[in-house]
Amino acid sequence: MNPSHFLLRFYLLFVIGSGLLACDKAPVQESIVDDPHSYARPEEARVQHLSLDLSVDFDKGVLAGTATLELARAQGAKQVILDTRGLDIQQVWISNDGQAMIPATHRLGPTDSIMGATLAVELSPNTRFVRIAYATEPGAEALQFLPPALTSGSQPFLLTQSQAILARTWIPIQDSPGIRFTYDAKVRVPKGLMALMSAENPVARREDGVYTFKMSQPVPAYLLALAVGDIEFAPLGPRSGVYAEPSVLEAAKYELAEVEEMIDIAEALYGPYRWERYDVIILPPSFPFGGMENPRLTFATPTILAGDRSLVSLIAHELAHSWSGNLVTNATWNDFWLNEGFTVYFEYRIMEGLKGRGYSEMLAHLSYQDLLEEVADIGPDHADTHLALQLEGRNPDDGMTSIAYDKGYYFLRRIEETVGREAFDAFLRSYFDRYAFKTMTTTGFLQILDQELLQKHPEAAETVQIDAWVYGPGIPDQAPVAQSTRFDLVEDAVAAWIVGVSPTDLKTEEWSSHEWIHFIRSLPDSIGTEKMAALDAAFAFTRSTNSEVQARWYARAIREQYTEAYPAIRRFLTRVGRRKFLTPLYRALIETGQRDLALDIYREARSHYHPISVQSIDELLDWPV
Numbered sequence: 001m002n003p004s005h006f007l008l009r010f011y012l013l014f015v016i017g018s019g020l021l022a023c024d025k026a027p028v029q030e031s032i033v034d035d036p037h038s039y040a041r042p043e044e045a046r047v048q049h050l051s052l053d054l055s056v057d058f059d060k061g062v063l064a065g066t067a068t069l070e071l072a073r074a075q076g077a078k079q080v081i082l083d084t085r086g087l088d089i090q091q092v093w094i095s096n097d098g099q100a101m102i103p104a105t106h107r108l109g110p111t112d113s114i115m116g117a118t119l120a121v122e123l124s125p126n127t128r129f130v131r132i133a134y135a136t137e138p139g140a141e142a143l144q145f146l147p148p149a150l151t152s153g154s155q156p157f158l159l160t161q162s163q164a165i166l167a168r169t170w171i172p173i174q175d176s177p178g179i180r181f182t183y184d185a186k187v188r189v190p191k192g193l194m195a196l197m198s199a200e201n202p203v204a205r206r207e208d209g210v211y212t213f214k215m216s217q218p219v220p221a222y223l224l225a226l227a228v229g230d231i232e233f234a235p236l237g238p239r240s241g242v243y244a245e246p247s248v249l250e251a252a253k254y255e256l257a258e259v260e261e262m263i264d265i266a267e268a269l270y271g272p273y274r275w276e277r278y279d280v281i282i283l284p285p286s287f288p289f290g291g292m293e294n295p296r297l298t299f300a301t302p303t304i305l306a307g308d309r310s311l312v313s314l315i316a317h318e319l320a321h322s323w324s325g326n327l328v329t330n331a332t333w334n335d336f337w338l339n340e341g342f343t344v345y346f347e348y349r350i351m352e353g354l355k356g357r358g359y360s361e362m363l364a365h366l367s368y369q370d371l372l373e374e375v376a377d378i379g380p381d382h383a384d385t386h387l388a389l390q391l392e393g394r395n396p397d398d399g400m401t402s403i404a405y406d407k408g409y410y411f412l413r414r415i416e417e418t419v420g421r422e423a424f425d426a427f428l429r430s431y432f433d434r435y436a437f438k439t440m441t442t443t444g445f446l447q448i449l450d451q452e453l454l455q456k457h458p459e460a461a462e463t464v465q466i467d468a469w470v471y472g473p474g475i476p477d478q479a480p481v482a483q484s485t486r487f488d489l490v491e492d493a494v495a496a497w498i499v500g501v502s503p504t505d506l507k508t509e510e511w512s513s514h515e516w517i518h519f520i521r522s523l524p525d526s527i528g529t530e531k532m533a534a535l536d537a538a539f540a541f542t543r544s545t546n547s548e549v550q551a552r553w554y555a556r557a558i559r560e561q562y563t564e565a566y567p568a569i570r571r572f573l574t575r576v577g578r579r580k581f582l583t584p585l586y587r588a589l590i591e592t593g594q595r596d597l598a599l600d601i602y603r604e605a606r607s608h609y610h611p612i613s614v615q616s617i618d619e620l621l622d623w624p625v
């Protein structure tokens with residue numbers, strides 16, 4: 001990080017519009033907030049449309065081609081600044097009309113390890129287009145090229161992950177959540193494979209391996225996405241469907257059968273779904289996240305395929321992002337809770353509509369436990385437990401903790417419980433309508449909250465303790481409490497087991513995976529391997545195929561040194577690359593003096609993981625890189 005970069009910048013709200021040439025493709029943004037994680041200077045020249053023309057080379061593990069950017073620019077702007085990281089920039093042209101291209105003067109700045117390097121392109125007085133011929137570097141962080149052995153079939157696979165600031169490792173672009181643009185793309189892939197993007201997508205393979213895409217709704221760079229592989233499509237409803245490798249498609253179709261109903265529930269809550277289609281792609285197991293809300297095409301981990309639809313709240317979450325995040329977008333990564341806290345709140349409301357309050361309260365309860373663990377982990381007084389973050393000079397991934405998700409959720413629930421659900425729902429619905437396709441800062445949101453809601457409920461303004469939630473550490477007093485009678489029964493069962501009731505006599509027949517997670521979590525510390533074996537004999541936790549149950553049980557098994565589970569743990573860690581599962585298991589191994597085992601498993605597993613997961617686990621294990 002180059003600190004002078006920040007000294008030179010002003011954290012001001014730029015009101016633009018009058019100074020920019022009119023653009024007819026994207027809605028004009030009212031304001032652009034300076035983003036500490038982008039070099040772009042959108043007040044001078046801003047990308048409003050991107051045209052990609054790329055070839056995917058699986059042998060070299062690179063993408064190569066051109067990116068053509070259509071600009072809106074201020075009078076007299078002499079250059080456009082783009083974000084890049086590790087890109088091989090081969091040639092740059094400018095054009096007034098998008099047709100006649102003239103070679104342009106350009107300069108690649110020094111590389112910062114987090115931010116990458118600026119690409120400054122000189123503009124002529126009437127330049128409206130910039131074209132860049134480039135290639136990605138092997139190992140580009142947004143790209144994961146998987147050999148057939150790491151997929152569910154016999155073909156290789158490519159997937160991208162652009163959030164938070166990795167779009168710049170595969171496209172030269174203004175990589176800030178505050179800058180939206182429309183895009184189109186032509187992508188060439190090896191014959192027999194299908195390509196998909198966060199755009200209008202094909203439902204069948206093309207003989208020639210050439211795919212074209214169009215995204216008419218403006219999106220920020222972190223929502224650019226590409227997947228290439230042996231992929232097939234199955235419809236789920238009139239505007240929804242699922243893509244997956246052939247061997248996974250049937251299971252995916254079964255698991256996601258409720259998607260269309262989820263969309264209906266979401267629309268009834270907070271207004272129309274504005275992205276036309278909602279499809280999901282089930283990726284190979286090394287995908288580092290649970291899901292990624294790429295517009296029109298959620299990227300999802302196969303670890304949600306539990307066979308009983310018990311983990312589909314993850315899909316409700318990604319669907320909810322179609323409003324919170326993709327429609328109203330955090331202006332910078334310091335405001336990440338505006339994306340995630342709202343989405344968790346919306347997710348639980350969708351799940352309440354789908355399965356009832358008793359179900360969604362289990363989710364809320366688990367969320368609170370995650371929050372307690374995260375606060376203890378980060379430190380109860382640490383500034384990273386504030387909702388409003390200060391990530392300047394740091395990797396924005398540092399802010400992607402459950403604070404944004406779960407503390408954000410409990411803050412919004414606190415407001416809901418104070419003003420009443422009816423008033424809060426009306427507020428949220430109009431918020432999504434008014435700020436659709438715009439960006440939002442934390443202070444901007446708090447102003448809107450005050451004007452549109454709290455001034456009508458003056459008693460609530462004091463009760464909610466906004467400053468403590470947003471700018472204070474830890475969990476404020478009087479946080480809402482999830483009322484889960486189903487979890488009360490689980491705790492009764494644990495208590496009965498502690499005083500000697502046999503596991504097989506506990507009333508567990510009706511339990512969902514959430515009850516099982518809570519059961520494992522509620523067991524007392526250090527129960528010993530004998531009791532672990534007895535529970536395992538009764539409930540077959542080690543052999544579970546539910547990833548959430550596996551992750552909890554395996555962490556417990558490591559802490560108890562219950563070695564019967566170790567072969568299963570090794571299989572899990574070498575197959576699954578979802579960071580949320582990896583980190584606690586490796587950490588448990590280190591904290592219990594089993595570092596050699598952790599290193600031994602990681603040696604085998606590391607090449608299966610996405611660079612995002614690799615980075616986290618390298619750090620955790622002090623892996624020599």
Ligand SMILES: [Zn+2]
Binds near residue numbers: 317321339340343
């Ligand atoms: Zn999310």
